[in-house]
Amino acid sequence: MPRQPFSALPDSARLWVFAASRPLSPGEREALTAAADDFLDEWNAHRVPLDCARDLRHDQFLLVGVDQETAGVSGCSVDALVRTMKGLGQRLGVDLLDHASVFYREADAVRRVSREEFAEAAARGAVTPATTVFDNTVPTVGALRGGAWEAPAARTWHGKAFF
Numbered sequence: 001m002p003r004q005p006f007s008a009l010p011d012s013a014r015l016w017v018f019a020a021s022r023p024l025s026p027g028e029r030e031a032l033t034a035a036a037d038d039f040l041d042e043w044n045a046h047r048v049p050l051d052c053a054r055d056l057r058h059d060q061f062l063l064v065g066v067d068q069e070t071a072g073v074s075g076c077s078v079d080a081l082v083r084t085m086k087g088l089g090q091r092l093g094v095d096l097l098d099h100a101s102v103f104y105r106e107a108d109a110v111r112r113v114s115r116e117e118f119a120e121a122a123a124r125g126a127v128t129p130a131t132t133v134f135d136n137t138v139p140t141v142g143a144l145r146g147g148a149w150e151a152p153a154a155r156t157w158h159g160k161a162f163f
Contacts (some may be wrong), residue, residue: 006055011142013065018085021095022060027091040085045074065141105132122161124157129154129162
């Protein structure tokens with residue numbers, strides 16, 4: 001079986017972050033992870049199984065990683081992953097493919113706002129360069145482990161809101 005624990009992925013593993021538009025309920029989390037596991041158990045590139053894993057964080061972010069050193073992910077296999085996540089999101093009533101929003105920490109909560117709203121909050125001082133943001137464009141598991149995903153805004157593309 002190619003699916004493995006997320007912690008077993010090498011730092012070089014490619015990463016996708018699917019951010020739910022809102023925190024998921026316990027039942028939704030169970031449905032999402034079960035469906036993701038079913039997909040990953042069968043995920044392949046040109047009939048070669050992919051060594052992959054998933055992790056759910058903060059009740060809102062599904063991380064999917066694949067070790068490309070054992071078998072390279074193809075355009076078709078990435079399309080299948082995105083299609084599956086889109087369908088899961090529709091089934092759960094959440095958007096899992098929202099790349100336009102900014103996700104950041106406000107106290108212990110994860111907030112989701114438009115880029116314009118984030119820029120306005122920066123102008124008002126409601127968020128600062130030290131505000132922890134989620135950079136859902138982080139490309140590898142190693143970058144995630146190195147702190148590039150959940151980082152101060154100044155260290156990510158979000159820092160543009162302050163200049």
